[in-house]
Amino acid sequence: MKHLYFYVLLLFTSCTVCNAQNQQRSYYPIEPETKEVVTSHGPLSITRNIKQDKKGNIWIAAFDGIFRYDPSGLLKIGGKAFTNITSEVSKARFFDVLEDRKGNFWFSSIGSGVFYYNPSKTHKDAFQHFTTKEGLANDRVPHIYEDKSGNVWFGTEGGASLWDGKSFRTFKPNAGLTNADPNDNDINSIVEDKTGKFWIATRGNLFTYDGKKFTIFTHNGDPFINVRTIMEDKKGNIWLAGAPGLWRVNGSTFTNFTLNFTGYVYEDRKSNIWTSSKPEYSYNGGDRWALSRYDAKTLLSPKPTATDIMQGYEDYKNMLFGILEANDGSIWFGSLGGVYRYDPAAPLRAGERVITAFKDK
Template sequence: MMKYAVYALLILVVFYTACKGQNKTDLPKDTITSETKELITSYGPNHIARTIKQDRKGNIWIAAFDGVFRYNGTSFTNITSKVSSARFFSVLEDRNGALWFGSIGAGVYYYDGNSFRNFTTRDGLINNEVVCIYEDKIGHVWFGANGGVSRYDGKSFRNYRLNGGSMVEDRTGIPFPDFTRPPHEINAIIEDKTGKFWFGTRDNTFVYDGKTFTNTTSMGQPFTNVRSIIEDKMGTIWLGGTNGLWRYDGSTFTNITQNFVGYIYEDKKGNIWTSSETAQGWVLSRYEAKTLSNKTPLVTELNPKEGRMLFGILEASDGSIWFGADGVYRYDGSRITDFKK
């Protein structure tokens, strides 16, 4: 493995700117694909890495344009190289320890550690281009896709479509045809502490209370092209996208920065990390936990990959920060390790 250690310049900056549906589809029984022996290497993905997660065993999973990679602490394995040549955008470990991988064009892959099962529009998935995956409090798995979202209850899918600036329940049971690319996709899904669901899309942002989808606005203006949404340990909602980084305390939206934000992550100490585009290029920003309620939270910026868009962020169990760009990188507090070939 070729590791390139790049000493990062840390600059301290204080900013002054801041689903219930009717359609059900019985799934076929013959969609199991046996796992084949994969090549183990010392390097990770060589292309864009969109999402990074750590499972309960400590393995790090990376959804990338050249496959889904598993890092066990010493080596990488491309788990999907013999299963699909699709680009992968998302990965989720569910409460049972199984993995879900969202692809662009090939639907969703379910992996139980031994074999794969592929779900597509033929099985009721709303679209085969799956951008994000989320598991709710009762174990339903949600798939954010181009054109809408699918909810899977372990037996069948229920779908909700983006429809001219709104979201609606899809009662037809008819998914988008293969190779159809609707104009907007679901980028982010969360369930907040009250049980409401938030959907960030390339169109508007919606809150779903189980019956009605509400278009989320601040001072009459919608939040458009939201790329990432989280709820932090204190119950505060954070939204990031074209309109910058926003904080919602349950009654008021506050703008933290107007820079484009691609990803939001909360670490174990309660600090908020973002990937954002600034005048100096793409940066990782860490907003200090103790100052988050301030009008101008204290922020530290790290400029790790000049000119490269930054994607998923993860704090691993050892405290290191992993992030995706043109490959996957690890920041240990003093240097950045590049895991490309």
């Protein structure tokens, strides 16, 4: 595969079955008074998840903060700024971000619990912090999900904690199982499908939950171990990405797309499927993950194949993580060294695709 053409953008600033436990609401504001910090670059560390809010802003969860990017916020010199929302709030290693249906935000971290952010309040009063002291199952929280009833689920390394607006309830998927695997309480991903059934991926088994009990999900008697991402597509198919590779589940029909480790799966507006995955082989002396796309028109073919948008370049620092299609059709993705953007509509440069790296000088 040819080398990609990198465009480094330098920005300038002018300025509930399983031992459910109820806990009482007891959160507290962040002190001292905090402020947002506008930067000339995006995150420079591990970037796990990227989301777009109702206003079109892009939110990035990284180990060096929660960043907000406003595509319409032109600065005086023509650049676009990132705002590190949590710069003066916490030095936590942030992992996921969610905008709830009320327009408020939740930020999860590895080791520091979760943060609630109300952007309508002054920055001093905008944040609340929740940890195990307030009933969270564990302070290591890789995942956040809002269900159809407006409840917020936190996938922690000690079970799934459900926040109903007043208190937490903690669910242990492996409760009651014979020879239970402790990894079954290490939650990677949660999805409620169109029927109201929950799918819960752990570092152990994959479970379904009907509101009463957890059931280990299998294929031909074999469990799916260490699924990292679950997604329901527009047609109601369930996609599973992780150590078992990439799978599509439609009722009793299972389709495997690859057995390579797949960290993230995402459907764009045209029903193309995007993945970040580890190749079968070592590339140039190290594992260079691929950002790949399965075109919608090929998904029903007997042997669907992916197009690698990029693979094997040192600038990505090996691993790739979350994927987002922004409102303008560009594809954002996280890596070990920050966030990148690929614009499928952009003209080629020197015959190569353009990847924008949001780096400082």
